[in-house]
Amino acid sequence: MIYFWTIKIPKSKRETKFQYSFRLSIKLNGDIMSKLGEEMMKTLSFVATAILLVCSVAMADDLYPPSWRGEPGTTYQAWEFYTNANPSSPDVVNNPYGAPTATILGAFPKTRWIEIEQTQYGVWITEEWIQLDIPNTEITDPNSFKEIWLQMTFDVGTGNLPMIFLVPDADPYTLNPVYVQPDPVGTYTYGLWNIILEPNPTFETIYILPRECTLFADEIIVDTRCVVIPEPSMMIMMVLGGIAFLAKKR
Ligand SMILES: [Ca+2]
Ligand SMILES: [Ca+2]
DSSP states (O other), rough: OOGGGOOOOOSSSOHHHHHHHHHHHSSOOHHHHHHHHHHHHHHHHHHHHHHHHHHHHHHSSSSSSSTTTTTTEEEEEEEOSOOOOOBBSSSEOOOOOOOOEEEEEEOOSSSSSEEEEEEEEEEEESSSSSEEEEEEEEEOOOEEEEEEEEEEEEETTTTTOOOOESSOOOGGSSOOOOOOEEESSSSEEEEEEEESSSOOOOOOEEEEOSSSOOOOEEEEEEEEEEEEEEEEEEEHHHHHHHHHHHHHOO
16 A cells, blocks of 8 residues: 555656655645555564564574584584474474473463563573473493583573573583673673583483573574593504504604
């Protein structure tokens, strides 16, 4: 119904496009104008929402992905929470060992999903916790460890950080973020955790909790990798082999 823009400007008229539109807009009665305004606002807000949504998908807060993503023995799962599904499947996933899920604990209204919260699209709010279940490799070698690269966009109140727990227990020194910065598009915070579990488990559960009151979670990205450290005797053999090879070359 936006005929306002579809009217052709007669070339014979000695007036600018702006003057013509202005004159025309005065002629139109108030009802049509308000209707037109409404339609335009609807269209504009729809376009703005669509643009923002596309941007937020393209610019998802995967700010510092690990260098080893996609390598054998790694998993990758990302939640943007664009729907209120609970448990929630990741929006993007590469996990050959099973289906990871995010479960948001707590009852409405203290725990609830919001489509648009300030500048963020799709946010889970909880006073309890978010539980991430991540299936993983079959390796449980005593000389192995699991590295978890957790990126999260959150709000837990000014100056606060969410608390992280794992089952099985992680190295407690790795449960604080290694890096924090303001979210590029809003008032939220971006944090990066580099968590170590020893030895490598076949399955881990990550618990994310508010420190004081409420956790607003916009986005969670989890990368994992299993690292097997060669046995010391194996290392010696490898070093000796290397020396023998070099000696032979000479
Ligand atoms: Ca986001
Ligand atoms: Ca989101």
